[in-house]
């Protein structure tokens with residue numbers, strides 16, 4: 001690893017202990033000095049040595065700066081005030097620490113020094129380093145859905161997020177007309193003023209922001225998104241999600257947890273995660289965009305039923321899930337899809353999309369481009385189903401397109417554990433008609449370690465485009481009307497019954513939790529159309545910066561004050 005010169009080094013104090021503090025371009029490190037260790041009788045080296053990446057420093061402030069407001073009575077502020085009285089020349093560094101897996105917290109370390117000049121110097125140089133991090137947002141447009149999830153959006157923002165944003169000097173315009181977030185973004189908001197848009201809510205709220213921002217970007221660039229073959233322009237503003245919804249799958253699958261503080265910190269440090277977006281059409285009419293689950297049959301029915309139970313909050317999905325499972329309906333139709341090229345991996349490989357995923361980072365090589373162009377040609381010569389496109393006709397309990405893993409607290413590995421966030425593909429999962437018990441076994445595998453695709457009635461394909469055509473409604477009703485129950489019927493289970501109920505009607509598509517008005521749809525994946533304030537799921541405790549030991553040994557590039 002390349003050794004970086006020190007920008008500053010000094011002997012400072014942490015409470016009563018003397019510490020050696022070193023700053024390079026990428027790392028701030030500190031450790032107790034030998035003298036201080038001896039005095040306190042401590043022998044352990046590691047317990048007293050710390051290192052923080054500069055890019056994970058949230059803020060640096062002189063202790064006195066925040067003490068002007070004597071009306072502030074929060075415990076942390078009181079403590080800070082006491083410290084500043086005790087140590088007049090002190091500064092505090094707030095930085096990211098990893099607590100539980102994927103969970104981030106903001107920790108503070110306060111150093112004090114013998115004179116004001118030294119203190120000023122450290123604050124100035126540290127802040128200069130932070131100002132070089134140009135990916136950090138300074139101004140954010142924040143929308144809160146006060147009615148999402150357990151209706152805690154506003155409280156979560158005010159108590160957990162706003163204080164952190166304030167500390168990092170992020171100013172945001174807080175709006176509570178969340179129901180109008182999409183339209184405000186589409187037409188009214190002056191987006192030039194902002195570095196990003198943040199939503200506080202669930203996947204439905206995220207969807208509002210997505211539609212507002214993508215539509216606005218296309219309009220500004222004179223691209224007609226209603227044309228199925230339009231080449232959409234990627235959005236320049238990143239989107240942040242503070243989870244406060246019912247499923248929070250988009251947050252969970254991009255960060256690894258649905259914790260508001262962790263998300264706020266990913267926003268503050270200016271993370272960036274590109275993400276695919278599916279565009280959904282019905283007979284060449286644009287319907288919606290989707291980033292998580294497009295589901296027909298089981299999930300479509302769960303969502304349709306759950307909308308009537310919104311008052312139950314997140315529990316509505318459990319109740320509707322059980323009800324839909326017991327109904328055990330299947331639907332007939334034809335699904336056609338354009339498979340992704342071989343180099344995109346398969347939904348059944350064990351290559352999970354993680355921070356810095358090389359599958360998503362891969363620039364299409366000239367060979368890949370050629371393959372892709374060939375597929376496009378195939379598509380043109382193949383509107384009625386021949387080579388290039390695969391066509392499957394059948395009876396399905398569920399048809400799911402997962403553009404990301406769809407991991408969430410209900411299913412920590414998700415619907416398609418190896419789906420990628422930004423590879424330009426979606427994983428198409430077909431669950432054919434099967435017994436209720438088999439379907440239960442399949443569902444169960446979403447929460448245990450077994451492979452949910454390892455059933456004879458399940459198949460999964462990685463695709464770039466797909467189309468679905470339900471079996472013709474009129475024909476079905478004429479044939480089956482007498483014996484087919486209505487799709488929303490709820491009947492007691494017959495233990496001997498092992499086949500599904502043919503409804504004779506269509507199901508609906510759920511599109512990131514919203515219901516689509518048409519069953520026949522055409523879908524294509526728009527590779528990396530948006531970016532989130534996230535970095536993908538971190539594999540483990542990240543320690544990717546230079547070894548702090550090299551810092552202690554290296555010489556300062558500019559002479560620095562030592563106690």
Ligand SMILES: CCCCCCCCCCCCC/C=C/[C@@H](O)[C@H](COP(=O)(O)O)NC(=O)CCCCC
Nearest residue numbers: 202203204245246247248249321406411443512513
């Ligand atoms: C025997 C136990 C079986 C349990 C199986 C559970 C499988 C759960 C898979 C969940 C996939 C979720 C995909 C996410 C979709 C969200 O975008 C959508 C809207 O989210 P929000 O606005 O935050 O509410 N949520 C859903 O579609 C909920 C699906 C729940 C199905 C039980």
Ligand SMILES: Nc1ncnc2c1ncn2[C@@H]1O[C@H](COP(=O)(O)OP(=O)(O)O)[C@@H](O)[C@H]1O
Nearest residue numbers: 145148149178179201202203204205245246247
């Ligand atoms: N102020 C509001 N009043 C009512 N509905 C809203 C408001 N703001 C957003 N919504 C809508 O609420 C729906 C669900 O929001 P979401 O935040 O995803 O919660 P949940 O995860 O519980 O579904 C979305 O369709 C969103 O457009």
Ligand SMILES: [Ca+2]
Nearest residue numbers: 403420421425
């Ligand atoms: Ca994808």
